[in-house]
Amino acid sequence: MAGAEIKVYGANWCPDCRRAKRFLADQRVPFEWHDIEQEPEGAEVVREHNGGNNVIPTIVFPDGTHLLEPTNEELAEKLGLQRSAMMHVYDLVVAGGGPTGLTTSIYAARENLQTLIIDSKGLGGQAGVTERLDNYPGFPHGIRGAELADRIVEQAQRYGVEMLQAVSVTGISSDGGEVDVETATGDHYHARAALVATGSTYRRTNVPGEDDLIGAGIHFCATCDGPFYKGSSELLVLGGGNSGLEEGLFLTQFTDKVTILERGPALKASKLLQDKVRQHKKMKVRTNREVQEFRAKEDGSGKLGAVIALNRETGETKEYKPAACFVFIGLDPNTAFLGGNVELDAGRFVVTNAGYQTTVPGVFAAGDVRAGSTKQLASAVGEGAAAAIAIRQYLDEKDRG
Numbered sequence: 514m515a516g517a518e519i520k521v522y523g524a525n526w527c528p529d530c531r532r533a534k535r536f537l538a539d540q541r542v543p544f545e546w547h548d549i550e551q552e553p554e555g556a557e558v559v560r561e562h563n564g565g566n567n568v569i570p571t572i573v574f575p576d577g578t579h580l581l582e583p584t585n586e587e588l589a590e591k592l593g594l595q596r597s598a599m600m601h602v603y604d605l606v607v608a609g610g611g612p613t614g615l616t617t618s619i620y621a622a623r624e625n626l627q628t629l630i631i632d633s634k635g636l637g638g639q640a641g642v643t644e645r646l647d648n649y650p651g652f653p654h655g656i657r658g659a660e661l662a663d664r665i666v667e668q669a670q671r672y673g674v675e676m677l678q679a680v681s682v683t684g685i686s687s688d689g690g691e692v693d694v695e696t697a698t699g700d701h702y703h704a705r706a707a708l709v710a711t712g713s714t715y716r717r718t719n720v721p722g723e724d725d726l727i728g729a730g731i732h733f734c735a736t737c738d739g740p741f742y743k744g745s746s747e748l749l750v751l752g753g754g755n756s757g758l759e760e761g762l763f764l765t766q767f768t769d770k771v772t773i774l775e776r777g778p779a780l781k782a783s784k785l786l787q788d789k790v791r792q793h794k795k796m797k798v799r800t801n802r803e804v805q806e807f808r809a810k811e812d813g814s815g816k817l818g819a820v821i822a823l824n825r826e827t828g829e830t831k832e833y834k835p836a837a838c839f840v841f842i843g844l845d846p847n848t849a850f851l852g853g854n855v856e857l858d859a860g861r862f863v864v865t866n867a868g869y870q871t872t873v874p875g876v877f878a879a880g881d882v883r884a885g886s887t888k889q890l891a892s893a894v895g896e897g898a899a900a901a902i903a904i905r906q907y908l909d910e911k912d913r914g
């Protein structure tokens with residue numbers, strides 16, 4: 514279905530509208546948002562479809578049909594998303610269709626392993642929702658994240674990888690011989706091996722303005738996006754832990770001043786890092802500062818214009834006008850679905866040996882979800898390839914008995 518003309522009518526306060534918008538965005542389906550409280554014509558469309566009543570969200574599709582307050586399952590069905598696989602037994606099932614899982618699948622399918630990828634959102638992972646990638650080799654002028662993701666998905670399709678999206682993996686277990694992968698749709702897939710490539714999620718502030726400005730002045734990776742701000746006068750860093758301070762020091766090469774805002778009364782980073790930061794003439798530290806809002810520039814560019822922070826000691830608010838704001842308030846690996854089955858480290862990342870094997874026979878892990886990984890696209894792709902080779906060796910050994 515051509516997604517460009519899907520129109521979502523609703524209101525900002527409506528949780529079901531937010532859920533439907535998030536679902537479409539997660540599947541990377543473009544849509545137009547119409548706030549019926551701001552647009553009288555939008556309110557009129559809603560009433561037309563609902564016998565004069567205001568039922569939101571009302572979602573109108575390019576084929577002229579519409580859905581009222583749809584569940585995610587109803588939306589998935591309408592979008593034609595495949596949510597159950599064609600078979601129940603595979604050589605390899607991959608949980609997570611980001612760059613890692615897709616790369617492993619390409620390698621595996623090229624070697625004639627029957628491969629199924631299952632992703633809870635849209636295929637492409639974090640790369641698919643990244644505005645621009647400038648440090649991925651082979652693209653001297655950078656590439657849009659969505660374009661790179663589409664290319665990798667197309668390559669996997671070419672080799673016959675079967676892919677499900679909008680389906681969460683809810684459990685992985687092994688009896689030592691076969692791996693059982695369970696999904697939120699109630700399906701069980703049996704495989705000779707499974708790969709956990711479910712990545713991790715950067716913690717967000719969840720304050721107003723954040724969703725709209727991610728990639729447009731709000732960032733979660735200094736290595737990836739810091740160079741865009743070369744020559745700027747100020748960058749803001751949220752978070753006074755080790756990541757915030759390390760990344761803040763890294764950012765000083767691009768800007769005149771880096772200001773760290775920490776919500777608590779003291780920095781949490783190591784003493785060594787704190788000393789380095791305090792001695793650095795470009796760095797300023799402000800504790801007890803809580804960000805309350807991100808505002809876009811008033812010039813209509815859609816870029817970050819201001820960051821509003823509360824001083825929790827004095828109760829005063831201050832408006833910062835940095836060129837960009839980097840958020841380092843934590844990274845949560847997507848491992849809750851593994852329960853206690855697979856060994857995790859203290860940060861809940863999956864522990865593997867040098868051959869990407871977890872503590873469960875036949876279950877491998879690679880990419881951002883793996884303990885010790887570097888959280889970069891090139892390394893995710895590299896780990897995906899290396900894991901595929903390790904899985905092939907494991908299966909060969911199993912076949913030899």
Ligand SMILES: Cc1cc2nc3c(=O)[nH]c(=O)nc-3n(C[C@H](O)[C@H](O)[C@H](O)COP(=O)(O)OP(=O)(O)OC[C@H]3O[C@@H](n4cnc5c(N)ncnc54)[C@H](O)[C@@H]3O)c2cc1C
Nearest residue numbers: 609611612613633638639682711712737880881888889890
């Ligand atoms: C905003 C942003 C900008 C970035 N910019 C750059 C950059 O410029 N350069 C760079 O090198 N790196 C960048 N990165 C990092 C890079 O995108 C990641 O390192 C890379 O995508 C990791 O790949 P992955 O496949 O391991 O994990 P992910 O890309 O996170 O993919 C994991 C997939 O697993 C799925 N999943 C999660 N839980 C489940 C479940 N229970 N069941 C099924 N599926 C599940 C998710 O929906 C997701 O699609 C950026 C990251 C972000 C967030």
